[in-house]
Amino acid sequence: MAKVVDARGLSCPQPVLLARKAMEEGEFPIEVLVDTGTSRDNVSRVAQKAGFKVKVEEKEGGFVVKIEK
Amino acid sequence: MSSFFASRIGIIVSGAIIGALAALLVLWGNPPNMGVCVACFTRDTAGALGLHRAAPVQYIRPELIGFVFGALLGALLFKEFKPRSGSAPIIRFVLGFFAIIGALVFLGCPWRAYLRLAGGDLNALLGIAGFIVGVAIGVFFLKRGYSLGRSRPTGTAVGLVMPAFALILLLLLVFRVSFGENAPIFFSKSGPGSLHAPILISLVVGIVAGFLAQRTRFCTMGAIRDVIIMRDFHLLSGVLAFIVAAFLVNLAIGKFHPGFAAQPIAHSNHLWNFLGMVLAGMSFALAGGCPGRQFFMAGGGDGDAAMFVFGMLVGAAFAHNFNLAGVPDKIVDGKLVVGGPSIWGQIAVIVGLIIVAAIGWTMREK
Numbered sequence: 001m002a003k004v005v006d007a008r009g010l011s012c013p014q015p016v017l018l019a020r021k022a023m024e025e026g027e028f029p030i031e032v033l034v035d036t037g038t039s040r041d042n043v044s045r046v047a048q049k050a051g052f053k054v055k056v057e058e059k060e061g062g063f064v065v066k067i068e069k
Numbered sequence: 070m071s072s073f074f075a076s077r078i079g080i081i082v083s084g085a086i087i088g089a090l091a092a093l094l095v096l097w098g099n100p101p102n103m104g105v106c107v108a109c110f111t112r113d114t115a116g117a118l119g120l121h122r123a124a125p126v127q128y129i130r131p132e133l134i135g136f137v138f139g140a141l142l143g144a145l146l147f148k149e150f151k152p153r154s155g156s157a158p159i160i161r162f163v164l165g166f167f168a169i170i171g172a173l174v175f176l177g178c179p180w181r182a183y184l185r186l187a188g189g190d191l192n193a194l195l196g197i198a199g200f201i202v203g204v205a206i207g208v209f210f211l212k213r214g215y216s217l218g219r220s221r222p223t224g225t226a227v228g229l230v231m232p233a234f235a236l237i238l239l240l241l242l243v244f245r246v247s248f249g250e251n252a253p254i255f256f257s258k259s260g261p262g263s264l265h266a267p268i269l270i271s272l273v274v275g276i277v278a279g280f281l282a283q284r285t286r287f288c289t290m291g292a293i294r295d296v297i298i299m300r301d302f303h304l305l306s307g308v309l310a311f312i313v314a315a316f317l318v319n320l321a322i323g324k325f326h327p328g329f330a331a332q333p334i335a336h337s338n339h340l341w342n343f344l345g346m347v348l349a350g351m352s353f354a355l356a357g358g359c360p361g362r363q364f365f366m367a368g369g370g371d372g373d374a375a376m377f378v379f380g381m382l383v384g385a386a387f388a389h390n391f392n393l394a395g396v397p398d399k400i401v402d403g404k405l406v407v408g409g410p411s412i413w414g415q416i417a418v419i420v421g422l423i424i425v426a427a428i429g430w431t432m433r434e435k
Contacts, residue, residue: 009153009155009156009218009220010216010219011156011216011217011220011356011357011358011373012288012291012357012358013211013291013294013295013298013357014211014216016298016299017211017298020299035151035222036149037147037149041075041286042286045075045301046299046301049301061151061222
């Protein structure tokens with residue numbers, strides 16, 4: 001089971017902060033739910049920069065950013 | 070194409086284009102070191118509407134209208150137009166209100182602080198230092214769980230409020246509508262409000278900037294915040310490109326004049342330059358975006374960002390109705406008279422710092 005982080009509707013930079021917290025906790029894979037292109041790009045960039053694999057899927061008018069080791 | 074805008078090179082190129090255009094706007098008629106100033110232009114627009122009666126700063130600024138249209142265009146083309154609201158709208162209004170009071174005590178938002186620096190106005194260093202401190206205080210609150218809660222998807226009408234408002238402003242401007250003698254729409258006959266590029270040029274520059282910023286998420290506050298929070302230099306690289314491009318254009322067109330004293334539409338009252346921008350920086354950080362970004366988000370359907378913009382509009386009106394805004398330096402009989410805010414402006418900044426800090430301290434995600 002993936003760890004799900006629901007960051008929908010949150011302002012910058014909270015989605016990134018939540019995603020970072022989850023990455024630090026080290027339980028992978030992580031699915032970050034976001035609802036704006038901005039949050040999708042920001043979470044993806046930070047996860048990639050930290051050296052993780054990132055996949056993005058569209059879901060229910062938003063996005064799932066999947067973060068894997 | 071989408072990935073270009075999200076890339077490092079994408080934001081650097083976009084930042085450079087916006088910075089160069091902003092510097093050129095001065096050549097085309099905008100006030101000195103004020104090619105684009107979101108706070109000043111909101112104040113001018115408030116004045117044109119008669120929300121304040123400071124005669125030198127009244128003009129509906131097409132750049133801001135362009136910001137909204139450009140962001141709307143970017144959002145629609147890339148299927149990112151999402152009407153949403155409900156994340157403590159009234160708090161966003163209050164943050165916008167105090168952000169612009171702080172900015173107008175300094176005489177510029179972060180956009181103009183960077184442009185003033187690029188024009189050689191070293192007072193901008195005090196403003197930018199204050200701004201960084203303000204953003205850092207915002208980060209402190211964010212790290213201990215500050216949140217205005219979640220926005221929710223909502224009806225299209227919410228997302229169209231700001232584009233509709235922008236369209237009405239454009240019509241009022243283009244047709245120079247008069248509502249009677251001594252009634253709006255006002256157009257400054259002297260002072261900064263009388264200095265402006267042709268409407269079409271300003272509008273097009275605004276649209277280009279709005280489109281690029283919507284795509285790249287360009288943010289003059291996020292640039293500082295992301296470095297403080299997580300050493301992420303993505304947004305900062307865009308802002309640095311913005312400053313360097315504006316600086317180079319200023320050099321080329323002979324508008325770089327380094328110094329502190331009597332800089333155009335600026336004062337060298339260091340303490341209040343600093344404190345005004347602490348207040349602005351905190352407010353922008355707690356609202357999740359610089360004033361430009363609030364316009365871009367509002368154009369993309371964010372009703373909460375629109376509330377912030379309306380907060381700025383009302384704050385700008387208060388700033389001039391109640392003599393809160395900074396007064397520029399003057400040269401009288403060959404002597405420098407240092408400007409700055411009145412006692413009321415100083416009180417407003419202190420009150421603003423307390424209220425915004427209280428918001429940062431008490432608003433937490435449940």
